[in-house]
Amino acid sequence: xxxxxxxxxxxxxxxxxxxxxxxxxxxxxxxxxxxxxxxxxxxxxxxxxxxxxxxxxxxxxxxxxxxxxxxxxxxxxxxxxxxxxxxxxxxxxxxxxxxxxxxxxxxxxxxxxxxxxxxxxxxxxxxxxxxxxxxxxxxxxxxxxxxxxxxxxxxxxxxxxxxxxxxxxxxxxxxxxxxxxxxxxxxxxxxxxxxxxxxxxxxxxxxxxxxxxxxxxxxxxxxxxxxxxxxxxxxxxxxxxxxxxxxxxxxxxxxxxxxxxxxxxxxxxxxxxxxxxxxxxxxxxxxxxxxxxxxxxxxxxxxxxxxxxxxxxxxxxxxxx
Ligand SMILES: NC(=O)c1ccc[n+]([C@@H]2O[C@H](COP(=O)([O-])OP(=O)(O)OC[C@H]3O[C@@H](n4cnc5c(N)ncnc54)[C@H](OP(=O)(O)O)[C@@H]3O)[C@@H](O)[C@H]2O)c1
Numbered sequence: 001x002x003x004x005x006x007x008x009x010x011x012x013x014x015x016x017x018x019x020x021x022x023x024x025x026x027x028x029x030x031x032x033x034x035x036x037x038x039x040x041x042x043x044x045x046x047x048x049x050x051x052x053x054x055x056x057x058x059x060x061x062x063x064x065x066x067x068x069x070x071x072x073x074x075x076x077x078x079x080x081x082x083x084x085x086x087x088x089x090x091x092x093x094x095x096x097x098x099x100x101x102x103x104x105x106x107x108x109x110x111x112x113x114x115x116x117x118x119x120x121x122x123x124x125x126x127x128x129x130x131x132x133x134x135x136x137x138x139x140x141x142x143x144x145x146x147x148x149x150x151x152x153x154x155x156x157x158x159x160x161x162x163x164x165x166x167x168x169x170x171x172x173x174x175x176x177x178x179x180x181x182x183x184x185x186x187x188x189x190x191x192x193x194x195x196x197x198x199x200x201x202x203x204x205x206x207x208x209x210x211x212x213x214x215x216x217x218x219x220x221x222x223x224x225x226x227x228x229x230x231x232x233x234x235x236x237x238x239x240x241x242x243x244x245x246x247x248x249x250x251x252x253x254x255x256x257x258x259x260x261x262x263x264x265x266x267x268x269x270x271x272x273x274x275x276x277x278x279x280x281x282x283x284x285x286x287x288x289x290x291x292x293x294x295x296x297x298x299x300x301x302x303x304x305x306x307x308x309x310x311x312x313x314x315x316x317x318x319x320x321x
Contacts, residue, residue: 003060003088004301004317009048012305013061013087015298021084021092028092031067031075035111035295036086038308038315039063040241045085046305052081052265062086062317064115066107067093074101076110076281078274087301089319097270099277105285112293112314113148113284118273120149120207121280123236123263124156126272128205132157135199137183139218140209142170144291144314145239147177149207151289154178160199164218177290185214193221201225206235212243219252230257237262 003018023030044050046061062085064078077086077098084091101110120138124130136153140146141163153161163179165171171182181199186192201222208215219235226233233256252258261267283289291314296304298319308315 001089002298002319004062004298005058006046006061007058009046009057012302013046015301018058018060018084018088021088021090023092025094027094027096029069029095030090031069031077031093033065033067033086033088033091033319034074034321035107036062036065036317036319037111037115038304038317039115040239041115042085042087043305043308045081054081056083059083060085060088060091062088062091064111065091066101066105066111067091068320069093069095074103074105074107075099076101076114076277078277087298087317087319089298097274099281101281102285108293108295108316108318109287109291110281110284111316113289113291114277114281116143116145116291116314117148117152117280117284117289118276119145119209119238119263120152121156122268122273122276123207123238124153124205125276126268127236127261127263128234130156130205133159134204135160135162135202137162137164137200137203137206138179138209139164139206139215140239140241141165141174141179141182142167143209143239143241144312146207146209147174148289148291149209150174150177150179153207155283155288160203162197162200162203164200166214185218187213187217189217189220192217193225196221196225201227202231203233204231206233208235208237209239210242211237211240211246213246214242215246216248219258220249223252223256223258226256229255232257232259235260238264
């Protein structure tokens with residue numbers, strides 16, 4: 001069969017032949033892949049930089065997707081980290097890690113939206129006891145996952161959603177998605193401090209997609225601005241597009257009711273993630289969340305990789321009809 005094949009962590013996947021998959025376990029089945037999202041997580045899988053990488057090549061990238069099973073059902077599936085991912089004409093899924101989608105579902109939309117939406121959905125539903133009416137700040141709100149986080153937080157009952165990002169033009173579009181206020185980031189902590197509104201200073205939960213310097217700068221600005229220093233503030237680290245390491249000031253942890261945790265593969269049990277799939281897939285199938293998506297045929301995967309590095313759209317590879 002044809003697949004996107006990574007033969008070196010230094011080069012983009014190529015459209016090439018790959019051995020046909022064979023289902024082995026009782027719960028395994030081969031699906032014809034219709035759509036597979038090219039998420040940042042997939043890029044880091046393909047270049048070997050993700051923390052789950054085992055360094056084994058060749059591999060077919062893709063951590064999730066939508067496919068047709070032998071009974072004709074349309075399924076959204078999540079794959080275990082393996083050398084056979086979803087960017088292939090066919091792949092093997094564990095049906096326990098999948099959900100049957102209702103007829104009429106747009107497979108490209110589901111493949112685009114599940115991963116970015118899951119990041120905030122799981123963080124708010126599985127990593128903390130999130131209470132309706134709480135306020136949420138999304139750090140990195142203009143990315144695909146950040147834009148989803150704004151919508152997910154509102155759907156889950158957040159009272160205030162503060163969208164924080166560095167791009168003023170894109171930030172201005174976030175109130176239309178449900179943000180109740182915006183915060184323009186700046187490398188200078190005092191500039192950020194001057195822009196904090198009351199909702200931001202009293203925020204309960206931060207969903208952090210950036211980490212690196214922007215996280216440290218926001219903390220430096222935010223902690224002294226809190227009227228009640230011991231008011232609980234839960235900082236959930238989800239992504240690290242701005243840096244794998246953040247210079248967090250030690251005083252931030254002493255001077256406030258700050259708890260820092262993360263949400264991702266490993267910090268949430270797989271069964272808890274799987275339990276959330278049906279409801280989230282249902283919301284996406286109904287069109288609850290908006291995402292800007294572009295479908296690209298599997299044969300053009302190499303070009304798609306180059307485009308993904310500079311595109312704001314979520315690219316979805318479409319091996320099948
Ligand atoms: N833990 C999980 O469960 C989970 C699940 C899904 C995704 N993630 C992670 O979440 C992160 C974001 O994913 P995504 O799908 O939203 O990616 P994306 O669509 O590529 O968006 C990335 C965003 O990061 C912003 N950005 C990049 N460098 C920045 C910097 N130095 N300062 C400020 N902003 C910066 C960009 O801002 P501009 O708009 O200004 O360019 C862009 O909006 C990734 O690290 C991804 O791996 C984690």
